[in-house]
Amino acid sequence: VTLKQALELAAEKLSVLPDIEAPAFEAEVLLRYCLALDRAELHLNKLKELTPEQVARFFVMISRRLQGEPTNYITGHREFFGLDFKVDSRVLIPRPETELLVEQTLRIIGDRHFQTVSDIGTGSGIIAISLAVNLFRTGSFLNLPGSSLPNVLHNNSTMGVKIFATDISDPALAVARLNAQKHAVDQYITFCRGDLLLALPEPVDLVVANLPYVSTSAMAAMPSALFEPHWALDGGTTGLDQILRLISQLRGRIKEGGAVLLEIGMGQSVAIMDFFRRLYPLCCPQVLRDLAGIDRVIAVVSFHA
Numbered sequence: 001v002t003l004k005q006a007l008e009l010a011a012e013k014l015s016v017l018p019d020i021e022a023p024a025f026e027a028e029v030l031l032r033y034c035l036a037l038d039r040a041e042l043h044l045n046k047l048k049e050l051t052p053e054q055v056a057r058f059f060v061m062i063s064r065r066l067q068g069e070p071t072n073y074i075t076g077h078r079e080f081f082g083l084d085f086k087v088d089s090r091v092l093i094p095r096p097e098t099e100l101l102v103e104q105t106l107r108i109i110g111d112r113h114f115q116t117v118s119d120i121g122t123g124s125g126i127i128a129i130s131l132a133v134n135l136f137r138t139g140s141f142l143n144l145p146g147s148s149l150p151n152v153l154h155n156n157s158t159m160g161v162k163i164f165a166t167d168i169s170d171p172a173l174a175v176a177r178l179n180a181q182k183h184a185v186d187q188y189i190t191f192c193r194g195d196l197l198l199a200l201p202e203p204v205d206l207v208v209a210n211l212p213y214v215s216t217s218a219m220a221a222m223p224s225a226l227f228e229p230h231w232a233l234d235g236g237t238t239g240l241d242q243i244l245r246l247i248s249q250l251r252g253r254i255k256e257g258g259a260v261l262l263e264i265g266m267g268q269s270v271a272i273m274d275f276f277r278r279l280y281p282l283c284c285p286q287v288l289r290d291l292a293g294i295d296r297v298i299a300v301v302s303f304h305a
């Protein structure tokens with residue numbers, strides 16, 4: 001069996017699952033992982049023969065995928081914001097729409113002189129770590145294709161920024177710590193276990209969060225929900241439970257004039273903005289849309305209690 005033949009056979013098998021949108025791509029990701037090849041190497045070696053042992057290992061992975069296990073749990077990796085993260089069943093798999101949240105947070109930190117930043121419900125740590133890498137690490141700074149971020153971040157005004165990353169789950173924090181070490185930003189991030197903002201040791205200038213916001217009924221229709229930690233996705237009957245709880249915890253835990261950025265689900269923006277205005281009439285929540293045109297982030301640029 002050549003690599004090309006194995007890929008074709010695997011893609012054909014994967015194409016029977018309705019939730020796999022790109023079977024050929026996933027087959028390729030799994031074969032590359034199995035053989036430890038990068039994209040170019042895979043293409044240069046497509047006509048080479050696999051050993052029987054390699055064939056066996058590859059098709060074990062394909063059958064795991066056919067049972068519904070997400071490709072990123074099989075490989076243990078996921079790319080986010082141009083960085084490679086370790087993921088496993090202790091944490092949610094990062095979604096591409098969350099890059100909007102990180103981009104907007106970097107923009108706000110660049111504009112303001114914030115000293116303390118918090119990522120609430122950090123999971124695998126992607127938000128806190130993407131912020132830290134772009135704020136602190138020289139050389140890796142803002143070279144994403146298509147990025148329109150202002151080139152003002154990596155300067156002295158951000159060098160003293162302190163980042164807190166919180167989660168209710170100790171196993172998730174263990175993954176986040178490993179990821180912070182992997183990207184050499186663990187010295188900039190303080191990890192805290194606890195319930196949303198109650199985990200913070202001091203009031204902060206900025207709160208960013210991608211909390212669980214899937215409604216319990218939508219969870220039932222989500223294939224990956226059988227494998228991902230349900231507490232990272234399940235937002236209760238309306239999906240809003242955790243987001244509204246965080247909003248009600250803000251007073252006294254965020255500084256006056258601070259900023260709040262929350263990722264939200266489709267159709268949730270009106271209810272969340274109403275709730276925000278009701279609790280804090282001096283705040284002006286704004287909605288940001290993702291690339292698919294869906295309301296995805298609620299931002300309060302200047303918080304007043």
Ligand code: GLN
Binds near residue numbers: 232
């Ligand atoms: N965007 C994710 C999904 O719909 C949900 C992530 C979350 O609950 N924060 O798959």
